[in-house]
Structures are given as C-alpha cells and as structure tokens.
Amino acid sequence: MQPTVPLSDIDPVEAIQLVFHELKHHEETGRKNFVVRVPVDLVEYLFSGILQKSGMSKVALERLLTELGIYGFKDADGRILRRYLSGQTRMAWDTYQRLLFWALSKAWVSDWIFRDLLLRTYLREAAQLSARNILNTLKRRVSPSDLTREQVIECFNEVYLLKQREREETALNRARTDSEIRELARSLRLDIID
Incomplete structure (x- = not known):
C-alpha cells in the first residue's frame, strides 16, 4: 500500500515509540489539554552541559539570559531556570532551540x-x-485500539515534514534579511538568496 504522505528519514518503529511515549505521558498527567512543551529531561541535559562548560552558577546563567532578553527569561523574576529544571514551568520548543x-x-x-x-528536539516535538x-x-473514535x-x-511523518519545511522557510527568510549570511552565501556560490 502506497503511503499518502512522503516518508521522513525517521525509523517508523522509533516514530511509533515516540508517539506512544507522549500519549502515555499525557495520560499520566491527567490533564485534559495536551501540552506541547520541552520535556524536563531535555532541559536538564542542555543546561547541565551549559553550566558545566561555562563554569557559571545557575544564578549567573539566569542573569545572563535575562540581560540578553532571551524569550522566556527576559521577564523572569530570577528563578525561571530553576522552574524549568524542576518541570514547574515548561519551556516552549522555539525557546529551547534558540x-x-x-x-x-x-x-x-x-x-x-x-x-x-537538535535531532531529539525535532523528534520529540513532532511526537508531541x-x-x-x-x-x-x-475524540471522534470509539477507542485508541482503532x-x-x-x-x-503517517501522522508522525506528516508533522515531522511540516516542521522541517517551516524550519527551512525560517532559515531562508533569515538568510534573505541578514547581510552577513547573504555575503557568506554569495562567497560559497549558494543560490539560496533571491
């Protein structure tokens, strides 16, 4: 049978496992609405690496992120990193990727x-x-076993490829508006800029 959507380069078994992991996690939360946010394990992984390599404390890192105006930190009261790491506050995928x-x-x-x-981010976001x-x-069916x-x-591939196209469009738009990127593209003879 021919799939109706193009296939992503992701192993179908992995896609199924990721989606069912997210379904199970949602069920365990008991929430009515499904929250599409970065899981705490990815936040911990990123920030533990940053803290270790930078030699900064959590407080110093929070201050730096606030001073830089990083979305999710710019209006923070100085404890946002701890709330992200504890799972009390869930980080948006765009913020995490930035x-x-x-x-x-x-x-x-x-x-x-x-x-x-980055790969985990793309996979987990698509799974969510x-x-x-x-x-x-x-909601329109009898049971999940249907x-x-x-x-x-198919659902995973559709979402994964849609997010991939969105990222490519964003990158192209940035390349068109950023003079340094345009110059680099010209020097490499890349035909990405109109």
Whole structure:
C-alpha cells in the first residue's frame, strides 16, 4: 500500500515509540489539554552541559539570559531556570532551540551534543504534535485500539515534514534579511538568496 504522505528519514518503529511515549505521558498527567512543551529531561541535559562548560552558577546563567532578553527569561523574576529544571514551568520548543543554538555559538555544548539534542528536539516535538493530533482524532473514535500502526506513522511523518519545511522557510527568510549570511552565501556560490 502506497503511503499518502512522503516518508521522513525517521525509523517508523522509533516514530511509533515516540508517539506512544507522549500519549502515555499525557495520560499520566491527567490533564485534559495536551501540552506541547520541552520535556524536563531535555532541559536538564542542555543546561547541565551549559553550566558545566561555562563554569557559571545557575544564578549567573539566569542573569545572563535575562540581560540578553532571551524569550522566556527576559521577564523572569530570577528563578525561571530553576522552574524549568524542576518541570514547574515548561519551556516552549522555539525557546529551547534558540538556547541550543546560542549555547553552540558560545562553545558551551560540543558539536556532537548539539546535533544529538537538535535531532531529539525535532523528534520529540513532532511526537508531541502527532500525539495531540491523534488525541483529537480519538475524540471522534470509539477507542485508541482503532488506530493502526500506519496511521500513527503517517501522522508522525506528516508533522515531522511540516516542521522541517517551516524550519527551512525560517532559515531562508533569515538568510534573505541578514547581510552577513547573504555575503557568506554569495562567497560559497549558494543560490539560496533571491
């Protein structure tokens, strides 16, 4: 049977496991609405690396993030990092991805940790969005057992590829408006800028 959506490069078994992990986690929370936010384990992983490499304390890092006006920190009362690390406050995916790129630019995460975290970010966000879509679908169904493996994979692929296209469009828009990136693209003879 031919899939109706293009396939992502993600292993279908992994996609299913990720989506069902998110469905199970949502069920355990007892919440009615599905929260699409960064899991605490990824926040801990990123910030433990930043704190270790930078040699800063949590308080100093919070101050720096507040001074830089990083979204999610700029209006903070000085305890936001602790609330993110405890899970009391859940971080938005966009904020997390910006922090990840910022940490890489400061050399506070290695290239391989950056790649690992970035891939995990893309996978987990797509799994959460897929799980939310599935739950919305299930409201019109009799039970979760009606959902087939193919439907879960198709939903994941659709969301993953949509998010990938959004990221590519954002990157192209930034390349068009940032003079340094335009100059670099020209020097490399890349045909990405109109």
